[in-house]
Amino acid sequence: MSEPASPRLPRTLRQRRIVDHLSEVSSATAAELSALTGVSVMTIHRDIEDLAHRGILRRFHGGVSVLPTSVFESSSEFRLQTRGAAKEALARRAVRFVEPGMSVMLDDSTTVLALARLLNDVGPLTVITNYRQAVEVLRENDDIRLIVVGGHYSRTHDSYIAMPSHESVDSYAVDVVFQSTSAMGADMTYHQEQDIVLMKRAMLRSGDTRVLMMDGTKVGRTSLHHYVPVSDYTDVILTDDVDTETVDRVEKNARVHLVSIRG
Structure with a gap:
């Protein structure tokens, strides 16, 4: 899948935008994050994998979330x-x-x-x-x-x-x-x-x-x-x-x- 034509954010800034957005809306789909950042869904999935590996967000069926739940605290890094x-x-x-x-x-x-x-x-x-x-x-x-x-x-x-x-x-x-x-x-x-x-x-x-x-x-x-x-x-x-x-x-x-x- 090709990248959208809009200007592409550097990876660090893009991931910061993802984290900031999720802190406001609680959860989002990869497609929503793709529209937010102007990159392909494939690129968003790579960002999600990286952020999940670092303990900043959690994946669940249908989306991702970074807010702490009533059971699990979010990471210090997030x-x-x-x-x-x-x-x-x-x-x-x-x-x-x-x-x-x-x-x-x-x-x-x-x-x-x-x-x-x-x-x-x-x-x-x-x-x-x-x-x-x-x-x-x-x-x-x-x-x-x-x-x-x-x-x-x-x-x-x-x-x-x-x-x-x-x-x-x-x-x-x-x-x-x-x-x-x-x-x-x-x-x-x-x-x-x-x-x-x-x-x-x-x-x-x-x-x-x-x-x-x-x-x-x-x-x-x-x-x-x-x-x-x-x-x-x-x-x-x-x-x-x-x-x-x-x-x-x-x-x-x-x-x-x-x-x-x-x-």
Whole structure:
């Protein structure tokens, strides 16, 4: 089959367009992606095979999807490519909780990774994390004492997940813990994977101030496992695309900070 006559995107940009599109519509057929990108269905199938091999999307009968289901979390690599503006807005608000000299714990969410990038400019800090990407962001900063916790390496999450006792995490007491998770309602948070739930709970127990960072696409949803009640957090940072009724309900459980993602 010959390629359409329209200008052809470079492969990397084409695959980014595919991922961005699927993050908005949940799923699509190869024919739909062909029309979107201006390349043949055969080329789209090669892109799908590559992205599936990298763990960015899933194939099913009749189409492909990249959004996490209530059972399976999408890969860290995919999550790094989505909702960038929202994550940066959440991070700019979150960094206001941090002062030089503090101890900070970061989970393995890509939302919190946006905050890690800002910590390089704060000053002397002790940062504890189980996320390899956060280690890469911070490891060359002489002002940051970096401590890595966890156990076995999870390729899906690109992080280190401790055994159920989580003794390596429970031994710390930090000024502030920053987390995000897969889904939340007004009263409860959720995640698809039990080992991640156990790791996040152990990390949350370490913090005096406990901050949850969530963009609007995660609010009003559930996943397979209950994580912790929203009231276990002292503060929740939300993007302003969350409806006001939900915001009011969340405020009964924790202090809410809204950030704008418009403009």
